[in-house]
Structure formats: structure tokens, C-alpha cells
Amino acid sequence: MSGTTIARPRQLTCTFSRAARELGLRRGEFDLAVHLGRIRTVPDEGGGGRRVRRSEIERLQDRAEILRESVRAVGTTEAAGLMEIPAGRFTRFAKLGLVTPVTWYPNRYRAVVWLYLAEELRQFAADEKNARLLTGRTPEELRDRLRAGADQRARNWRGRHCGFLLRAAGGPWERAGVVAGFLDPGEIDQTLTDPHERAYVQAFRPAPPAHGAPGSPTALLAEELMTADEPDEIDWFRNDLARAVAEARTIHPVPRPVTHAQHPAPAQPRSAHGLRGWLHRRNAALARSFSPTEP
Structure with missing residues (x-):
């Protein structure tokens, strides 16, 4: 037998975990990139779940740093720093629904820690329409909503x-x-x-x-x-x-279980007794017709 080793063909797709490692992303960052459409996925032909094409990984490897920054999620303190506002003001923004969380996690006290996309926060702060919200007094109508217990997070x-x-x-x-x-x-x-x-x-x-x-x-x-x-x-x-x-x-209507009423009952065969009786009468008639006549 030859000692030649036959190399296995390289798979055209890989799992999410493998793709995350090759792109240098933590799994949470990778999942967020998929959710945001930054990483394209395909159905797993083996059944269930999704995978990533090798070509997609190769497309993103040269821009992995840009990809990582585009999915950077930050908590309240860092978010306020990015927008150059106090943390309390940022929390009010979040409760009013002016900024939207992208994910969350529970801290050790089982309290919810909301995370926000750094990219979106920078865009919010750079928009001139939001300038009056970043400095000065919060508008009265927004303060009324906060006093009423508004929390849209x-x-x-x-x-x-x-x-x-x-x-x-x-x-x-x-x-x-x-x-x-x-x-x-x-x-x-x-x-x-x-x-x-x-x-x-x-x-x-x-x-x-x-x-x-x-x-x-x-x-x-x-x-x-x-x-x-x-x-x-x-x-x-x-x-x-x-x-x-x-x-x-x-x-695509929902498949439904087959019921007895959906199939007509097959025709019942004639009873064995009736069939035997009919055959007996027919054979008797034939016998009489072929019997010899008396002299």
C-alpha cells in the first residue's frame, strides 16, 4: 500500500465559533455582528443552524479591526464619556428611548446592565438636532415623562x-x-x-x-x-x-393529522354466507340442466 496521504478537501463553510476565532472576535461580538448584518451567514446544509462561508471570513480578515469597532458595545459610564455628558443624563436619554440598547447582561446582583453600540452613540452626539439635549436643561415634556416612570430600555x-x-x-x-x-x-x-x-x-x-x-x-x-x-x-x-x-x-398551510372522516370507508365485501348461498344455488341449477332425462 502506498504511503501517500490524501489531503481532505477544505470545507467551504465553518461554524460560528470557528469563524469568531479566525476573525479575532469574542463570541458575543461575533453574534452581534451577525445580528447587525456585518457578517453574512448561510443555512447549514447538514440540517439546523447557520454557518459562515470561508470566502466571507477571507473578505473580513483584512478589516477585522474595523469590524470589531463597529460592534463595540458599552455600558452607561463609557457611553456617557463617548457623548461627553454626565452618566445621569445618559441614563435619562436611555429611559426616554432616545438611545436603544443593543444587548444586556446580568451583573452579580442580578440587575440588568444595558449595553449600547458605541458607533450609534457617536452618531447621536454628532447630530446637530440633538445638541440642545446634550447641554442645558432637559425639556419639560421629557422631564414629565421621567417623573411618570418612563423607562423604554x-x-x-x-x-x-x-x-x-x-x-x-x-x-x-x-x-x-x-x-x-x-x-x-x-x-x-x-x-x-x-x-x-x-x-x-x-x-x-x-x-x-x-x-x-x-x-x-x-x-x-x-x-x-x-x-x-x-x-x-x-x-x-x-x-x-x-x-x-x-x-x-x-x-404553506399547517400540516394536519389525518382523521377517519377524511377518508371514505372502503366498500364492505358481501358476506361469506351470502356468497356461498349464491354459489350453491347456481351450481344446483347447472347440475339440473345437465342431468340425463328419465326414459
């Missing part, structure tokens, strides 16, 4: 995260499942009355971002943040779910 993150997931959804029922992922199960039951469609949509619901083992306090916190909690927001997700399911229904 979780809601705005949900809207943004929903957009990320919808862009990655592979079909109409997957898109419906994404929208359902932001509703309490009871709201889904009230919106989707067909049990088959409801079960199909539930199968495509995305899990909340992973922050701890299932059932742990941090996992429960993630589930809470993923679920719409204001009446108008709940109505928005319910209406969007109903529209998504109506669209999916016209493109």
Missing part, C-alpha cells in the same frame, strides 16, 4: 432583538414563531384559536438569550425581559402575530 431592546431574529428567520412560520417569542403563552392562546397552527408556531418560538441554566434566576430574568409587558406593546405583537400567521397560512 427593555421595550426598545425587545423591538430591536425581534428585528434581528426576523432577519434570520427562514420562512413564514419561522417569522410567526419569532413574533410569538415576545408574547406570554396566554396571549398566544387568545390570538391563535386554531390548535394546530398554535402548536406549529410554538415550535418556532425562539428562546431568550442564554444567561444561565434553565430555571435559574438569570434565565427567568431573560424570559421576563423577552416578554412584552405594556398593553400597547402586547397589542402590537398580537396584531403582528395574527398578520404573520395569516400570511404563512396562504403560503
Whole structure:
């Protein structure tokens, strides 16, 4: 036998973990780059999930530093420094929904730490239309909203995260499942009355971002943040779910279990007793017709 070694062909795609390592990104940075459309992915032909083409990695390797900076996410203190404003003012901006979190994590006290894209904060600060917000007194109408308890951070993150997931959804029922992922199960039951469609949509619901083992306090916190909690927001997700399911229904109706009523019962054969009786009478008649006549 020859000692020649046959080299394996290089794979055309690789996993997210491998792509992140080759681009020098932490996994969180890589996932954020995918969500933002900075890294293009393709479906995994092996079934389930997505992968990255080698050509995409090669395209990005020369600009890895630019890519890393474009997905840099910062907390309140660093965000305020980038915008050259006090941290308290930045927090007010975030609560009013003037800036939108891109992700979050729980600290050791299980409090939510919101993170914001540094790139977006610089753009906000550079926009002349926002100059009056960065200095001087906060406008009265905004202070009224803060006094009333306004805090749009979780809601705005949900809207943004929903957009990320919808862009990655592979079909109409997957898109419906994404929208359902932001509703309490009871709201889904009230919106989707067909049990088959409801079960199909539930199968495509995305899990909340992973922050701890299932059932742990941090996992429960993630589930809470993923679920719409204001009446108008709940109505928005319910209406969007109903529209998504109506669209999916016209493109690809939900497979339904075969029931007895959908198939007519086969014709019952004549009973063995009746058939034997008919054959007996026929054979008897034939025998009489061929019997010899008496002299």
C-alpha cells in the first residue's frame, strides 16, 4: 500500500465559533455582528443552524479591526464619556428611548446592565438636532415623562432583538414563531384559536438569550425581559402575530393529522354466507340442466 496521504478537501463553510476565532472576535461580538448584518451567514446544509462561508471570513480578515469597532458595545459610564455628558443624563436619554440598547447582561446582583453600540452613540452626539439635549436643561415634556416612570430600555431592546431574529428567520412560520417569542403563552392562546397552527408556531418560538441554566434566576430574568409587558406593546405583537400567521397560512398551510372522516370507508365485501348461498344455488341449477332425462 502506498504511503501517500490524501489531503481532505477544505470545507467551504465553518461554524460560528470557528469563524469568531479566525476573525479575532469574542463570541458575543461575533453574534452581534451577525445580528447587525456585518457578517453574512448561510443555512447549514447538514440540517439546523447557520454557518459562515470561508470566502466571507477571507473578505473580513483584512478589516477585522474595523469590524470589531463597529460592534463595540458599552455600558452607561463609557457611553456617557463617548457623548461627553454626565452618566445621569445618559441614563435619562436611555429611559426616554432616545438611545436603544443593543444587548444586556446580568451583573452579580442580578440587575440588568444595558449595553449600547458605541458607533450609534457617536452618531447621536454628532447630530446637530440633538445638541440642545446634550447641554442645558432637559425639556419639560421629557422631564414629565421621567417623573411618570418612563423607562423604554427593555421595550426598545425587545423591538430591536425581534428585528434581528426576523432577519434570520427562514420562512413564514419561522417569522410567526419569532413574533410569538415576545408574547406570554396566554396571549398566544387568545390570538391563535386554531390548535394546530398554535402548536406549529410554538415550535418556532425562539428562546431568550442564554444567561444561565434553565430555571435559574438569570434565565427567568431573560424570559421576563423577552416578554412584552405594556398593553400597547402586547397589542402590537398580537396584531403582528395574527398578520404573520395569516400570511404563512396562504403560503404553506399547517400540516394536519389525518382523521377517519377524511377518508371514505372502503366498500364492505358481501358476506361469506351470502356468497356461498349464491354459489350453491347456481351450481344446483347447472347440475339440473345437465342431468340425463328419465326414459
